[in-house]
Amino acid sequence: MDDNAFREAATASIEEIINYYATLGQRPVVSTVEPGYLRKLLPDAAPEKGEAWEAIRRDVEDKIVPGITHWQSPNFFAFFPCPSTYPSILGELYSATFAAAAFNWICSPAVTELETVVLDWLAQLLGLPEEYLSTGPTRGGGVIHGTASEAVMTMMTAAADKYLRAVLAADHAGFDALSEEEQEDLRAARRSRLVALGGGTAHTSAKKAAQVLGLRYRSVPAAASNGFRINGDGLRETLAKVRAAGLEPFFLSTTFGTTDTCAVDDYVSIAAVLEADRDAQVAAGRDATASDIWVHVDGAYAGSALVAPETRASMCPAPSDPSDPNSAPIGTAILRRFHSFNMNMHKWLLVNFDCSCVFVRDRRWLVNALGADAHYYRNDYSDGGLVTDYRDWQLPLGRRFRSLKVWFVLRTYGGEGLREYIRRSISLGERFAAGLTNRPDLFEIITGPRFALTVFRAAPLTPDEPREVTSARTRRLCELVNGGGKIWVTGTTLDGDMAAIRVMTGNFSTHKEHVDGASKIFVET
Ligand code: PLP
Structure with missing residues (x-):
């Protein structure tokens, strides 16, 4: 790839990346491909002759993106976040450019x-x-x-x-x-x-x-x-x-x-x-x-x-x-x-x-x-x-050279921007939890909201409902919500056998409407 080809490919890639972020909210969060899907789509061996970037780029769209679970989606409420921001992406780009094994x-x-x-x-x-x-x-x-x-x-x-x-x-x-x-x-x-x-x-x-x-x-x-x-x-x-x-x-x-x-x-x-x-x-x-x-x-x-x-x-x-x-x-x-x-x-x-x-x-x-x-x-x-x-x-x-992306992020957002983001994540967690506490007939909060994480389960239907029954209903709720494809949350088990659902509201792209949408999905489900 020569300079001109790189310029053309990189410019087009940046446009694609921007478009990807702009359309994230409309994509199902979790990939629906079956295990082994990619082997069927790719040749058995590396190509003998180099290929044009256009062919490679097309395969990203057609073959890779379907196998991506969109962690940057505003409807990603699972695990903990794994952020990506433009200044950080630029940090990665420069870091790749100055590639070195800088041990000393x-x-x-x-x-x-x-x-x-x-x-x-x-x-x-x-x-x-x-x-x-x-x-x-x-x-x-x-x-x-x-x-x-x-x-x-x-x-x-x-x-x-x-x-x-x-x-x-x-x-x-x-x-x-x-x-x-x-x-x-x-x-x-x-x-x-x-x-x-x-x-x-x-x-x-x-x-x-x-x-x-x-x-x-x-x-x-x-x-x-x-x-x-x-x-x-x-x-x-x-x-x-x-x-x-x-x-x-x-x-x-x-x-x-x-x-x-x-x-x-x-x-x-x-x-x-x-x-x-x-x-x-x-x-x-x-x-x-x-x-x-x-x-x-x-x-x-x-x-x-x-x-x-x-x-x-x-x-x-x-x-x-x-x-x-x-x-x-x-x-x-x-x-x-x-x-x-x-x-x-x-x-x-x-x-x-x-x-x-x-x-x-x-x-x-x-x-x-x-x-x-x-x-x-x-x-x-x-x-x-x-x-x-x-x-x-x-x-x-x-x-x-990881510190470049740290430097870019700290300078782009400043302490103020970072504090604002953390506070927004935390208050979105409080908003989500309030949506659950409004329906004590349906949900029981186990812990939180704490650091933008709410952990809850289906409410026991009677005060003496056996834990395994409540746990079975909680697991079913989690499966149905995730199966719906609109949001993604994490199921877990606490205290040995108490099924629970974790909802994390820390994604950079997540705002009030997404959190309200998530509460609504839980209530309706
Ligand atoms: N420690 C805690 C408290 C975590 O929650 C996690 C991952 O979620 C880890 C460590 C592991 O993180 P890493 O993937 O950076 O190894």
Whole structure:
């Protein structure tokens, strides 16, 4: 494809993209193709001779679009959003243009430096404590990973490394003087005792991270009676249980906005239990650093809400001055007591997938665990210690220029535009929930509206209707609504066997009329 052909193709593609967005509301949300549809439409092998763009473009329209589920549709109320915006698309275009595996600063200084700057901007917009800024007092900072799953695995890796370094140095005199292999053997033996903890309603990625790292994983109970969130009591019991089994807890994955119900773990009681636990461990003669269990706060979806200051109290509503119940809530300042936080701009902050922003209170934890050294990485800037090499803050080596799309979005919408969008999503959630509460004969709200998510079920027809009967009716309602093709929502199961429906109102294209339309569909169905 030469310059002229590219110009022509790109100009036409942009027109098509604009037209696609303009017609989204009229398209059925979910693709109706049958499994394997595409193989039947495409040749068995790649073409031997190159084809004209026009033929390729036509196939996008005829063969690909029918197999697309329209996540950008205003009638998409399922899962969590996965936004796309024009400035973010432009960011992707430029990023593709400057393609590089920018793992070191020198591999493209702008790739590294823009990421550091925009993540500091974002940390400020979210109201994170200054410890999470690259300019903060504890050598913190942010980095863009692909997904929240990658983020939790990376944090767990760093936490295991931090723990093992401390505990081995404390328990084995002269550990640092041992050979690399001797150290490895001691590490491997000790690793077998490590256990990562996660909330009972934490995302599946926490357990998967432990599986991949070959570590044990135990859940802290998050009962329905406690609002599907973990608290200090459950954590205390879990710690006692794992220690009684001879295991060593080193990491806890908590959630700010769980996937099912957007529950927020009870951070005040969690922090208090961890503090008491650390003191008890130290009093029993254990190493202080190893006794400091790493707490990761997964705000993959709801973390974006923090751009609106009034949402911050939901992270920690307890008063900042315990002697004054009217003092300001602790809010995001609780993160000072923890170790890492992540949120996906690609869920609720207008940046295209993928863009998971991870912040740590001390970046040395990442570099210690993930620093990679080889002759071919070496350069004067890295050796001089003057630059950040993000390869040492992540699992992969190479990295994309993701910060461009973040920069474009932050500048195009500004803090004001982002706050407005988040507030609109939240108020649409309230509007949808009001549509349900108007009909208590038909619906029962289980949780929310919280962070633009309402979770509900069909109302029991009698006070003593067995749960399975209500659940069967709820599942049928969900099937019928989704089967109608006008909107798409997510069915789930809470508390073991309670069927529920999740309706998320955070899509950028969703407005009042779409939410009212969704309520009407539920009532009529
Ligand atoms: N954490 C939470 C709370 C989530 O809700 C999700 C996905 O919905 C994830 C993590 C995983 O996100 P990702 O696709 O970025 O790995």
